Amino acid sequence: MSATTQHEPHLPSLNDEPEQLDFTVTESRDARRARLSSGVLILVVGVLLAVLFFTTTGISRFALSDAFAEVQLPTIELPGRLTVALCAVLCLLAGAGFLSGRLRGRAPMIAGLVAGLAVTLGFLAWAAAGKDLPFPVANQLAGTVFTATPLILGALCGVVGERAGVVNVAIEGQFLTAAFAAALTGSITKSIWAALFAAVLAGVLMAAVLALFAIKYLVDQVVLGVVINLLASGLTGFLFDQLVQPNSRALNSGPVMQAIPIPLLADIPLLGPVLFQQTILVYLAIASIVVVWWLLYRTRWGLRLRAVGEHPKAADTVGISVKAVRWQAVLVGGIFSGLGGAFFTVGSIGSFSKDLTVGNGFIALAAVIMGRWHPVLAATMALFFGFVVQMASQLQTLNTPVPSQFLLMLPYIATIIAVAGLIGRTRGPAADGVPYTK
Amino acid sequence: MTTANARADRFTQWARGRWREWAITLAAFVLALLVGAILMCAADPDVAGQFAYLFTAPALPLGAAWAKVSTAYSALLAGAVGSPTALAATSAAAAPLICAGLAVGLAFRAGLFNIGAQGQAIVGSIAAAWVGFALPLPPVIHLVVAVLAGLLAGGVWGGVVGWLKARTGAHEVIVTIMMNYIAGGVLAWVLTTDAFQRPGRDDPISPEVPASAAFPRLYEQLHLGFFVAILAAVAVAWLLDRSVLGFSIRAVGANPHAAGTAGMNVSATTIITMATAGALAGLAGVMAALGPSVNGVPVPLTEGLVGTVGFDAITVALLGRSRPLGIVLAGLLFGGLNSGGLAMQSVAQTPLTLTLVLQALVVLFVAAPQLVATLVPFLNARKAKVSLTGADA
Structure with missing residues (x-):
């Protein structure tokens, strides 16, 4: 983590062509720091999910309605390993996106949301994989x-x-x-x-x-x-x-x-x-x-x-x-x-x-x-x-x-x-x- | 001559300010005891019922109230300072309060609000207790290693907060609160592991800490830990008033931007302050884990071992105005309230929780000198400026 703040600020010099102006220069020190720590954090979580991938076995099931509901919704069955792997990849991509600093406009927000959802789903898929009981989504x-x-x-x-x-x-x-x-x-x-x-x-x-x-x-x-x-x-x-x-x-x-x-x-x-x-x-x-x-x-x-x-x-x-x-x-x-x-x-x-x-x-x-x-x-x-x-x-x-x-x-x-x-x-x-x- | 006069003037001013501070604290204490007395009478149906006769036979309700209040408060006083045994019990209760109070006070001086003394004390007690019961070491070395382990654990727990604050700007109030819960969770978890759980027991309790790692007793409950706490206060006083680090702590506390502009490393100061504060709070945990209890041996590690020392420490630091000497005195006062409160509970059947009310009221009144001035006019306290956190001192 300590390496994240070691980036030298990119100072525009006289040799820079105007069209090569790097927009990260306009990013404040605090904003860059926040972006980099978010990126590293999401990457770390992505790596953790990737590790969990190896301990996932079986099918993860999510029950959309509880057992006593009048209208029974289907129980969703997801292949555990595939889901965890997919979530890990999404997380790593989002983290890399943050670190690259090329996300503009609404992209950082979307990347953050994707990472958050991926972490939740990945973790739940890992926890529910191969269990007798499905994860109760409605109760949750x-x-x-x-x-x-x-x-x-x-x-x-x-x-x-x-x-x-x-x-x-x-x-x-x-x-x-x-x-x-x-x-x-x-x-x-x-x-x-x-x-x-x-x-x-x-x-x-x-x-x-x-x-x-x-x-x-x-x-x-x-x-x-x-x-x-x-x-x-x-x-x-x-x-x-x-x-x-x-x-x-x-x-x-x-x-x-x-x-x-x-x-x-x-x-x-x-x-x-x-x-x-x-x-x-x-x-x-x-x-x-x-x-x-x-x-x-x-x-x-x-x-x-x-x-x-x-x-x-x-x-x-x-x-x-x-x-x-x-x-x-x-x-x-x-x-x-x-x-x-x-x-x-x-x-x-x-x-x-x-x-x-x-x-x-x-x-x-x-x-x-x-x-x-x-x-x-x-x-x-x-x-x-x-x-x-x-x-x-x-x-x-x-x-x-x-x-x-x-x-x-x-x-x-x-x-x-x-x-x-x-x-x-x-x-x-x-x-x-x-x-x-x- | 003029300089001598000016110096004398300044001294008079200083002395007057100090006198006023003492007077306010005393008045606050008296007011708190008064409110406590009213509360006690109002919450006792037998006494409150008598007040129906207030105008027909005033002796009845007033006598009942006086009997109730005087029994409770004299039991409180006797339990706190009434005998050498009571004094020793007070010193044992004060030692962890002083350490944790220093942890909160030191952070205050750097402009940081350390609500995490509780968690830091918990991890300190875990580390000290583990060294105590798990490592077979010779007597003196055993105690020293156990104390150092507690200091280190608390320091790391506090240092993480400082690091997060310096690196990411995370608000230390939130992070310390969350770290308290995490420390509690860690304690609950380790007590279920083989390394910590006493063999043959199902409940979360550790083996007993042997005498070689316990603070030696000097007289009844008075043990070496109390003097360690006083030593810690002296060390903090030296750190704040006589060292370069202390100067930058106070400068960062007064104005971090100015301190940064003047070339001080605000991040490093934040991290070091929080780590030191954590170590001090860890020491409070060490006192709980290694200090001999009433029966002469330390209480084994359980989930409630450190009690609420980290939260009581906040009021200790505030009443002591974040100055080491003040914290020692405030720690002794609240230690006395604790040990006296136990006596009050058993002798006068007045719940121990009353002392919490008294603590809160004392600090509340001390913090509002204008209110004290309105209630006690002759004190001339209106002019007093109170800075409980000492951050601008």
Whole structure:
């Protein structure tokens, strides 16, 4: 890898003919570095796939619908070795394309997509080859959307806050308090809607703590986020130990959301169970993506919010109240993280246990940065993470030769690769994390 | 004369600033204890129920609240500093906190946010424990090799983050978080392999580390590791204030562009800082793996061996304002809260999690001197400038 950055910059000299002008010269140092590291990374993965080729035997089968579906779709059978080999070649070609630097316009994006798909398909073909059970594609996709739900909501919370210039490392803490509030309220009232309302309220309250200390008291926002996470862990843990634990039948047995199939749409083969046979929280998450996009890019408030995050002084000069807009942004973000927190209790298992969000808030934060502070991209990154988590748990049932602990590490390794290799230096909103004082 | 006067003035100013810092920290601690007391009473149905009589018979609720709070806090105090045994327990709890706090603080000074002390401590504990139970070495050498192995493992784990940051620009916050999970996964995996799993056991637990690789005990729970931690703090202080590397760490932390323009190698500084920070956090893992527990022998490697030291370390570094001496004091304070919290849990039946709330509140109040000034007006804390990360110091 170290050789990749050793390329001498090609300086145009007097002898160069104008028509021989090399366009790579116009590529910035950072862009070239990002391109080369992406290329090397894709090549390395391609080589790994080529190695896997030698351990592939038999036929890989992918079941498009699960065994209980009314309309049975065919199970696709692919020759294992051929598929892996083909994917490895595609990967190597894409990597070579990146390294050559001759990809222009949309070509790098397409090459990146091809490489990503090839890696996924190749790896799955290798894992499923020669197994008794087919790889359940429908489960995989439905599980992806389900697992990604809190991540999408958390990422949207981060996007709204950070576009206004308030870094939100406290998503984890907001999740945890909201999850606790939802379980407690749900257990007492036995109502999902009351639980959701309590979760949103808890998320907004934690967001208010963040806003108060970040905007009014100008505390370093990353530090603040870490402290709020600790506070949330301590508060929920203490209340759980002191109040809930001794009385868990009354206070910790919340209702669990059931999947609500949408009439007609849920009957579409493959797509129906994935998108239209989910819980209300999943629908809310998908709707939230559109809402946040619309708020940020199609309303006056969103324009002001982005202005405050990029250049607060300019916004202030034209009469926008920087602090008010930031307060609003952080509180609106709290709504989404509150909904996301509800997922961990009433959205999935009903009961609360200490620190049950296990770092999902941080992964949502990673999705914000990987998604370049854009709601749709950030949600896509959350889905990517959900996909890898779901794949790891699906593969465990297939008895792959890889130890299960390594499969569970897969999402985290994939995130590092995505952050380091494919995304590289990202630029957030210019005033992100900078308190504003007149 | 004028220079002497100016110097005296500067000293007065400095002393006043320091006094204010101390006063704020003290006020923050008192405020945190107050909020903790309110929380304790509100969460106890017996005490909270008495408050219905607040206006008819005020002695009832106030007496109940006072009894509740004073029992809990006196148990906390006694468990932290009440006896030589308690002090020794505090020192044992503080040692890993100090090391990991230094790991976070050192990275702060270079402008890097090292959330990965947890993962670095985990790999440090894996390496140290393995050398401890697998290699048959003579007494002193065994301990030294085990400590070095832990330092090296942590250093590599942190160095990878620095390398990725310097080479690809990957955000260190994300990478360290992910490296924490990966370290946890590696630990879970090695404990299932023949090299690590105790023979004849099915659960993930390693063989015991023999006495030859353990930190020798000096008095009750006080062991050599505590002095190693203090030594590490002195070394970091020297590194930051007296060495060329420390100067470039602080310069990069203050302004990487200016440091780069001035000819410093920002990439190399980033990598070295993260590797050093990783080694320090690895040392915290070493303390967990080789430090004797209450029964005199080190706890064998399990999945929860290092606890949450890497995350507690962030608050230690913040409260210590990323300065080595401050980190030692903050580590002792939180070590005391930990060991006292255990006593509070067993004596006063107040959950240990209360100490987490206290830790968070202390740092929150310290970070917001204006709030402290509003609540405690005579402190004149409004003028105080607080930089918890010390990055611009």
